[in-house]
Amino acid sequence: MTGPEIVVDRSSPVPLYFQVAEQFSAAIQRGDLAPGDRLDSELQLADRLGLSRPTVRQAIQHLVDKGLIVRRRGVGTQVVRGEVRRAVELTSLHDDLARAGRQPSTSVLELATVACPAPVAAALGVAAGSEVQHLRRLRFADGEPLAVMQNWLPLDLVRLTLDGLQSRGLYAILRAAGLRVRGAQQRIGARAATAAEAQMLGERRGAPLLTMTRTAYDDQGRYVEHGAHIYRASRYALEVTVAER
Amino acid sequence: MTGPEIVVDRSSPVPLYFQVAEQFSAAIQRGDLAPGDRLDSELQLADRLGLSRPTVRQAIQHLVDKGLIVRRRGVGTQVVRGEVRRAVELTSLHDDLARAGRQPSTSVLELATVACPAPVAAALGVAAGSEVQHLRRLRFADGEPLAVMQNWLPLDLVRLTLDGLQSRGLYAILRAAGLRVRGAQQRIGARAATAAEAQMLGERRGAPLLTMTRTAYDDQGRYVEHGAHIYRASRYALEVTVAER
DNA sequence: GTCAATGTGTTGTCCTGACATCCGGCGGGC
DNA sequence: GCCCGCCGGATGTCAGGACAACACATTGAC
DSSP, X not given: OOOSOOOOOTTSSSOHHHXXXXXXXXXXXXXXXXXXXXXXXXXXXXXXXXXXXXXXXXXXXXXXXXXXXXXXXXXXXXXXXXXXXXXXXXXXXXXXXXXXXXXXXXXXXXXXXXXXXXXHHHHHTXXXXXXXXXXXXXXXXXXXXXXXXXXXXXXXXOOOOHHHHHHSOHHHHHHHTTOOEEEEEEEEEEEEOOHHHHHHHTOOTTOEEEXXXXXXXXXXXXXXXXXXXXXXXXXXXXXXXXXOO | OOOSOOOOOTTSSSXXXXXXXXXXXXXXXXTSSOTTOBOXXXXXXXXXXXXXXXXXXXXXXXXXXXXXXXXXXXXXXXXXXXXXXXXXXXXXXXXXXXXXXXXXEEEEEEEEEEEOOHHHHHHHTSOTTOEEEEEEEEEEETTEEEEEEEEEEETTTOOOOHHHHHHSOHXXXXXXXXXXXXXXXXXXXXXXXXXXXHHHHTOOTTOEEEEEEEEEEETTSOEEEXXXXXXXXXXXXXXXXXXXX
16 A cells, blocks of 8 residues: 655645645545545655654644544544545635536625624624624526525725625635634524515525524634525535544 | 643543643633633743643644634734634534433334435445435424434444433444444535424424434444434524634 | 834744554464 | 464654744834
């Protein structure tokens, strides 16, 4: 067992552990490493790649976190059996659709500065009634309505514009503004569509909707965005992978 | 800023980094560390606790993964703002309810060895039509119906019994059998209840249901369980926290 | 007064080394 | 032939050091 050919470029600014992780990930997705295959031991890998064991371990840990491989003390490291599906991670719907080969488009229904409703204020950690940006969008995939998304954002972090929202996802805008979103708390549920919602989404009243509220924080621990979204359950599902350390 | 008092016990079999992480986690949950508070620097912590920097880093990384704190290079480490909610992680409904102070109970509707349906076989990585255990349970919280859960498990890993399933969650049984579940891929959606489902759950036909399918793998990368569950959307929602490394 | 350069402190990355713990196979004893 | 103990090999944990990259405050020049 020598595994796939992995080369590291020490002159690259990309961290070595990340280079290794990416190449293993690619090898798994390609099928060069089949489900159930054993990886070389950490010491062998370190020797073969000219890296230290901690660096190799960091790379492998990265793949464990992504749910691609599993480790067993005293035994070794194996590729997870079964097909691998990409996790949604922390991306916007826009990016998700683009990656799935579907054409995303957006109709901005509302973009205004409003007094923050109490439940949203609690989630964002701002005073109730203080001014925040409120955004409501109807999202399409391949021209078909898919979701109605509402977002509230503090005024002092980024100013949204209609133009930007037409062509890019919200998270791309946040990133471009220098905000680094690091995590989020999400609550996923379901409920029946109201008449107004049904009309917008092309469903019947009472049709099941998938609901998600999300509060995202950045690398300063600030809450940067709170969203309340509804998806057509007939056209959309969320995928989540969980991996323990 | 000296932070909460942390003591490590070197004679304990619990890893040092885990002891540190747990005590920080407790301090945050207790409120000793308020949202936005800065932690001591890694070097200060290492010095104060008598540990090396890698060990302290490992503890902090653990908390970052749980979404409790954020790090910023060149600046420091802060507690995430806003209230912290526990993530569901990789536990069964039984454990979730018990932790939330609600009384879980279970009615086993079916427990039998069956020929594996094709879609389930694909998820479990076994041959279609091969024999697997099939389990169908009606779950209650405080005596009220909450969910109908179906699971399929290979025959060779664990043999389920009626008695065990009445009192314990499926995952507790798997753990007791020596299986270490390490991760899962989940798909979360919604749909309308059929007449039969509605009757079991005490809902009306067409009522929105939250659906989740989950395929869980163990520390050998084997798929050990595939589940297809439906929850009353009026009584249940899933919480997920996402944290990037 | 404004802006750029510098300095300090922090996390990010990477290295070497060591021992602990666990698993599984091998071989010897029975 | 079966069982038990040993042992090799793997990951898990921990130490200590070094330099890089980055953010922010301070200082200096203009």
